[in-house]
Amino acid sequence: MVISRPIQGKHRKIKDRINIILFAIFLITPFIRFGGKPLVLLDIPARKFYIFGLVIWPQELYFLHIILLFLGFSLFFWTALAGRLWCGYACPQTLFTEAYNWIARKVTKDRFGKPSMKKSDWAVVYVVWFFMSVFFSLVFLSYFKPYEETIKQIINLEFFVPTTFIPENWVIFTVLSTGAAFFNMAYFRENLCRLVCPYGRFQVALLDRFSPIVTYDVKRGEPRKKPNEKVGQHKGDCIDCKLCVLVCPTGIDIRDGLQVGCLHCGLCVDACTNVMSKFNKETLISYKTMEQIDNPNSKIKYFRPRTVIYGTILTVLLFVFSYLLITRVPIYTSVLRDKAISNVYIPNQGWRNGYEVHIGNLSFNPLDAEIEVQSNYKFNILTESKEINIKPEGYEKVRIILEYPEVEGKPQGYSVPITFVIKDKNNPKHVKVVKSFFTFPVS
Ligand code: SF4
Ligand code: SF4
Known part of the structure; x- marks a missing residue:
């Protein structure tokens, strides 16, 4: 498991703000009721989906399909326009990794991931992570089952189907979800991005030479400092401090080029900016398009065939959804x-x-x-x-x-x-x- 080193900087600040907003949305949304009705509830047993004041029945699943299509094309649109924003700033894996790391630093008084971290610290971290996993699983469950029912069943200790020893579905869901969350955060983590997530695989198809990506300036950086050289003796600007690798949540070295495991979170940009500022030099790692790497004076082109096509599809979907909503006969x-x-x-x-x-x-x-x-x-x-x-x-x-x-x-x-x-x-x-x-x- 990679434990990345905390770093201060512009991208860290942006990430923190986005994380807080998205986490608040995740934690609050399933508990909001308007006129006694849930704001969001995907009630699968009752086959009713409550989404922002709309109750969607199986006969109206086209509403849900349009919403999913809209979210899918939004991903394509934003990736083409601004790179892997989703991975770096909004993906639940990224958010939860930040949250679990943050809490681990708090409970170990900042020893988390450092050589000074003791076995007893790990024990405390694992216990806290376990309870976090239970809590997040119960919040997640509330998107599928009214939280009022769950609380009532927990208070009344109703964990089994009456007169049997078969666990209720929500209990099975919570146990599996807790296990998956704990395993993911305590062991698997970056491997999900590097080995499992399909989105990382097709990023190449979604990005073009005008999409901003996190890149290392090879021309300026190389040849980097060798272990036997002193700072200043090497021709390239990279002093091989490896801070960009240490802060990376997936533990990759961006100097090796564009990789599936790169979330484009910008933390290595912050790291190199901090290091290079000590030498009054510009960062070697930055958000750039391939076009800007080849032609440094070129500007980012936002209007391109793929951004226009994705944008048009999103607009059409929005109109279709609005039309169906306005003309809906309930x-x-x-x-x-x-x-x-x-x-x-x-x-x-x-x-x-x-x-x-x-x-x-x-x-x-x-x-x-x-x-x-x-x-x-x-x-x-x-x-x-x-x-x-x-x-x-x-x-x-x-x-x-x-x-x-x-x-x-x-x-x-x-x-x-x-x-x-x-x-x-x-x-x-x-x-x-x-x-x-x-x-x-x-x-
Ligand atoms: S942070 Fe910058 S200087 Fe340090 S190893 Fe990375 S690219 Fe080189
Ligand atoms: S290489 Fe840089 S941008 Fe990519 S995931 Fe690591 S820290 Fe984030």
């Missing part, structure tokens, strides 16, 4: 044919078909729904009530029997089209239309 409907009442003929009366109309209220307000049947043919609706009240986020089904009177004369063919119209009585704009058909027996 009613789910489906109509199933009732097989028990299908093609029934009652002499001297007519033909009957049965239907099950399923209505879901996708809003946080009660729904007064009215069902109407439209057709070019005249039907009698043999149902007690065509109106139904559905509670917020509720779901109901209504049985409807349609009768085609014999006096109208049987139409040609074996079926005629009909349309079910489901309206919100309190909001005439909220209308859902479902096509179906009425069948006659084959004579």
Whole structure:
């Protein structure tokens, strides 16, 4: 496990501010309620996703798909525009590494990672890290299960499925998540970036010669100081102090060139800036584009085909999402044919078909729904009530029997089209239309 040395500098300050904001968002978001409803909750068992005041049902998963597409293309856009910002500043792996290191320094009185660190310090660090992992796992769980329920179950010691010794799903989730977090932070860490994370692999495809990356100035730096040379005897500016390597969270040497393990966090920039400032020289490591390395006077080009294409896709996704949101009718409907009442003929009366109309209220307000049947043919609706009240986020089904009177004369063919119209009585704009058909027996 790499334990990077702390360093002061411009990028460290930026990272600290971003870390605090993102951590606050992570820790607070699942506990925010508006009108009793969660701000963000991915309730998988109930198949409902609460996202910023919107409750998304499985029938509306396209909202979630658009959000995920938007996040994916944002990653592409920002990488092309400004390099691996995500890895260096916003990735959870980066954030948690910072948090675990910060707490380890606090509990060991800054001995963390230093030769003066004792075995007893490690024991304390591991215990603290374990409880941090439990805490973060419970926060993470709150994105998928209302925290009120979890607290209640913990207080009542309800860890097992009633009358069995099978752990509840949330207990299994928390144990696995705690184990993964602890293993990751106490052992695996930088290997996740270097060996596992797929994003690091396809960075080459996302970056072009105009994307800012952290680079070492080979022309100025080399030949670097050799071990047997004194500072000043070497031709290049690099004094081979290795501070850039010691501060690197993944333990790589940026002087070896662009690598998958480089998060582009800029901490080695801070390190070299500090070292070179002692010699009144500019840093050897900086954010530069490949173009700037070849032509030092060139400026960063922000408008390029790939940034424009990604930007356009993001804008289109934003418009599509806004349009779908504005025109959203918070009613789910489906109509199933009732097989028990299908093609029934009652002499001297007519033909009957049965239907099950399923209505879901996708809003946080009660729904007064009215069902109407439209057709070019005249039907009698043999149902007690065509109106139904559905509670917020509720779901109901209504049985409807349609009768085609014999006096109208049987139409040609074996079926005629009909349309079910489901309206919100309190909001005439909220209308859902479902096509179906009425069948006659084959004579
Ligand atoms: S911090 Fe700068 S001077 Fe020191 S080894 Fe790295 S590149 Fe060379
Ligand atoms: S090489 Fe520099 S920019 Fe890359 S991860 Fe290490 S410290 Fe961060």
